[in-house]
Amino acid sequence: MTHVVMYFHVHQPHRLRQYSVFDIGNGTEYFDKKLNKEIFLRAARKCYFPSNRLLLDLIEKYEGKFKVSFSITGTWIEQAQEFEPELIQSFQDLVKTGHVDLLDETYYHSLAYLISEEEFKEQVKMHRKLFKELFNYKPKVFRNTEAMYSNDIARTVKDLGYKGIVAEGWHSYLGWRSPNYVYQAKGSKIKLFLRNYKLSDDISFRFSTPYWEEFPLTADKYAAWLAASPGEVINLFMDYETFGEHQWKETGIFDFMRHLPEHVLAYEHLDFVGINELIKMKAVDEIDVPYYSSWADMDRDLSAWLGNEMQKTAFNKLKALESYVKRARDIKLKEAWRRLQTSDHIYYMCTKWWSDGDIHKYFSEHVESPYYAFMNFMNVLQDLEGKLMAKIIPRESEYGEIPTSL
Amino acid sequence: MRVLILGWEFPPYITGGLGVYCYELTKQLSAKGIDVIYVLPKRMKKVRSDFVKVVEVGPGFEFGSYNEKEAMVFKGSIEDYNNLLVKRCLHESFDVIHAQDWMVFDAAVRLKKITGKPLICHAHAIEYMRTPHDPWSYIVEKEKTGYYNADLIIANSYYMKRNLVEKLGVDPRKIVVIYNAVDQERFEQQFRREHGLGNSKIVLYLGRLFVQKGPDYFLNAAKKVVERFRNVKFLIAGTGDMLPQLIKQAIDLGISDKVMFLGFVPEEEKPKYYAISDVYVLPSVSEPFGITVLEAVAAGTPVVISKESGASEVVRSAFKVDFWDVNKMAELILGLLMYPPMAREMSRNGKKEIKHLTWDKIAEETIKAYKMAVYG
Known part of the structure; x- marks a missing residue:
């Protein structure tokens, strides 16, 4: 039997408004509510509502033979609650069917692991709490932001109580091995679920590419590929926005999805499982990833976020504010700082246009250029730093502490 | 090897690129083990260098600009300088003469004739390029004297080489091109x-x-x-x-x-x-x-x-x-x-x-x- 796991990642960042240097210290809002609402409502209309409807239909139709898994970021939930609360209900309906597994992640879809282990754990706990409240659900599998992974991350996640973790099925650590098996992380007893990037990207990236030799991709052809894939599990992990946003309705993506279960289930050796099912499976081998990997770009490393000098500068500044945030003890400022950690902000500063340009461009349509993204972000950080200092100085001077500068 | 460089200016006294060029060149030459005697007209400001022997010649020159009004004064100063230059340099021993632009060509040619040492004339600019419509014949003559008598000519670009050949009738076979480095810093x-x-x-x-x-x-x-x-x-x-x-x-x-x-x-x-x-x-x-x-x-x-x-x-x-x-x-x-x-x-x-x-x-x-x- 080969299990097919369809896991969708649901996320929207709190995008920044155009924040000029002249705005620093003027009390201007950081986040662009109007823009965020506009983008969120568009995605809701084009993707979230129709996709949820479709998946619910399929789950009901196949009476438990069709299952999916989701991770949903805290920043997405916040915006849904504010702009389109019905969507929360819609996801709750899906979870109630019992055929949907949920994964935990960092609440802010952040690079918190690179900031500090403490910050990372706090954000994971925030997310856990959120899912408990909204779905009364306790995930067993963890997905770090953009599938960022290493042996150390696996160990930390294991310590938090998770049984499985998601990573990219990338050849640099797989070597000759296939992603279509369950593995174990090196150095900690946690199961590792590797994305089959080829088959995943066939849907999420190539589906509507006219110059692709397999264009157009039909459900029966795709099911045949799955059926012909050796191994015990096929992990199809992708952004949920693939349906209707990245691949427009006009491309036929919804029809593809509607017909996929019947074609897959026509093969006796194929079935759909939720990601939690994989925990029970035996790990065939151990995977050693002593460095950071991710599922982004052609490089599958951190270079989409920390690839250039601007990104490193911005991230280091963000990281350096951690001690200020702790000392300032201001809930609003802490929330702003955490929203700024959302990886998208730093992703917008990426200058690797030449190879991965199209994808970056898609995600940053509202950003004029990586330089604007950087300048905007830095201006906001300057303002935040000023506000934090204003909280710290009066308080700490009472105790005779002098704040050190960054 | 000991080189006699006949120059025009040296830091801190600099009016143009020539002074910079001479400073950088002599610095690098001495670093590479070449003995350099750098000769220039004595002016108000004292010139010093710890990597090259600097010889200042004359009582203290003020050349002024070479427009028509001051032409006679300017010409006189140039002649004086060249005469003093020859006298002074005969006290020095050297293997080759490297003359920087037309102002010193007169002395350079005379020194070559007296000592029998080879002469390299360096073309930084020529009068035809500075004032193509109205070149000053006095300068053109000095240039011709230098370039015709030189054993080797260094031009600072191929463009310069072409001008030397076309405008002054210099033999192209004895011109080598060495670009000036721009020392940005x-x-x-x-x-x-x-x-x-x-x-x-x-x-x-x-x-x-x-x-x-x-x-x-x-x-x-x-x-x-x-x-x-x-x-x-x-x-x-x-x-x-x-x-x-x-x-x-x-x-x-x-x-x-x-x-x-x-x-x-x-x-x-x-x-x-x-x-x-x-x-x-x-x-x-x-x-x-x-x-x-x-x-x-x-x-x-x-x-x-x-x-x-x-x-x-x-x-x-x-x-x-x-x-x-x-x-x-x-x-x-x-x-x-x-x-x-x-x-x-x-x-x-x-x-x-x-x-x-x-x-x-x-x-x-x-x-x-x-x-x-x-x-x-």
């Missing part, structure tokens, strides 16, 4: 010193001062930048009918201490100005292309350019702004001044981007267009 230090710039950031406008180039928008943006960032100077390189108006505008805006008008900058000097600048701004109201943008990007200087320019279609690693939006212009200039990592990133990417824009490629594309027109 030196230039920058000197420029900063001479203009009292200290460690100020520099924002450059380079172009004619005409309405359609938008220099007035540049000044309005400068005013806004200065409000947020004090350690900055705005250079305006170029001349034009708006100059008096712009000077007045700078005063009215209260930023006259932040703006420097450099006047006309010759073509070959431009790269140096791009390179010393932290930001290049092209605020044109209308600009069919804007080649200066590519020049600045090639020099590694981040640019803030008007959307109303052809260049803005070509360069992606640049900030683009509506010429009238001085707030935005100021914001972008400020960003580049405040965040050096961004400036460096833009500079690196810009250089990469314009690599494909060579004249060779442009010729190829033009040929393609011809073919399309002819063959359809």
Whole structure:
């Protein structure tokens, strides 16, 4: 039997408004509510509502033979609650069917692991709490932001109580091995679920590419590929926005999805499982990833976020504010700082246009250029730093502490 | 080996590129184990060097400029200097004579004849190139004397070599071309010193001062930048009918201490100005292309350019702004001044981007267009 796991990642960042240097210290809002609402409502209309409807239909139709898994970021939930609360209900309906597994992640879809282990754990706990409240659900599998992974991350996640973790099925650590098996992380007893990037990207990236030799991709052809894939599990992990946003309705993506279960289930050796099912499976081998990997770009490393000098500068500044945030003890400022950690902000500063340009461009349509993204972000950080200092100085001077500068 | 270099100037006394060239050359030569005797006219300021033997000749010269009015005085000083030069140098021993430009050619040729040592004449500029329509025959004669009698000629470019051959009838077989290195750092230090710039950031406008180039928008943006960032100077390189108006505008805006008008900058000097600048701004109201943008990007200087320019279609690693939006212009200039990592990133990417824009490629594309027109 080969299990097919369809896991969708649901996320929207709190995008920044155009924040000029002249705005620093003027009390201007950081986040662009109007823009965020506009983008969120568009995605809701084009993707979230129709996709949820479709998946619910399929789950009901196949009476438990069709299952999916989701991770949903805290920043997405916040915006849904504010702009389109019905969507929360819609996801709750899906979870109630019992055929949907949920994964935990960092609440802010952040690079918190690179900031500090403490910050990372706090954000994971925030997310856990959120899912408990909204779905009364306790995930067993963890997905770090953009599938960022290493042996150390696996160990930390294991310590938090998770049984499985998601990573990219990338050849640099797989070597000759296939992603279509369950593995174990090196150095900690946690199961590792590797994305089959080829088959995943066939849907999420190539589906509507006219110059692709397999264009157009039909459900029966795709099911045949799955059926012909050796191994015990096929992990199809992708952004949920693939349906209707990245691949427009006009491309036929919804029809593809509607017909996929019947074609897959026509093969006796194929079935759909939720990601939690994989925990029970035996790990065939151990995977050693002593460095950071991710599922982004052609490089599958951190270079989409920390690839250039601007990104490193911005991230280091963000990281350096951690001690200020702790000392300032201001809930609003802490929330702003955490929203700024959302990886998208730093992703917008990426200058690797030449190879991965199209994808970056898609995600940053509202950003004029990586330089604007950087300048905007830095201006906001300057303002935040000023506000934090204003909280710290009066308080700490009472105790005779002098704040050190960054 | 011991070289007798007959020069004209040496730091701290410098009027042009020749002094810089001689300083850098002699420094490198002595580092490579060549003995150098550097001879120059004695002037008011004392010249010193710890890596080369400097010999100052004469009672203290003031050459003045060689325009028609002062021609006789100038000529007299040159003759005096050359006579003293020969007398003084006969006390020195050397293996080769290296004469820097026409002012010392007379003495150089006489020294060659007396000592029998080989003579190298160095062509930095020739009179025909300086004043093509009205060359001063006195200088042309000196040049001919030097180049005809030289055993070897060093020209600073192939362009110079062609001029020596075509304008002066010099034998091309004895000309070698050695380019001058541009010592950017030196230039920058000197420029900063001479203009009292200290460690100020520099924002450059380079172009004619005409309405359609938008220099007035540049000044309005400068005013806004200065409000947020004090350690900055705005250079305006170029001349034009708006100059008096712009000077007045700078005063009215209260930023006259932040703006420097450099006047006309010759073509070959431009790269140096791009390179010393932290930001290049092209605020044109209308600009069919804007080649200066590519020049600045090639020099590694981040640019803030008007959307109303052809260049803005070509360069992606640049900030683009509506010429009238001085707030935005100021914001972008400020960003580049405040965040050096961004400036460096833009500079690196810009250089990469314009690599494909060579004249060779442009010729190829033009040929393609011809073919399309002819063959359809």
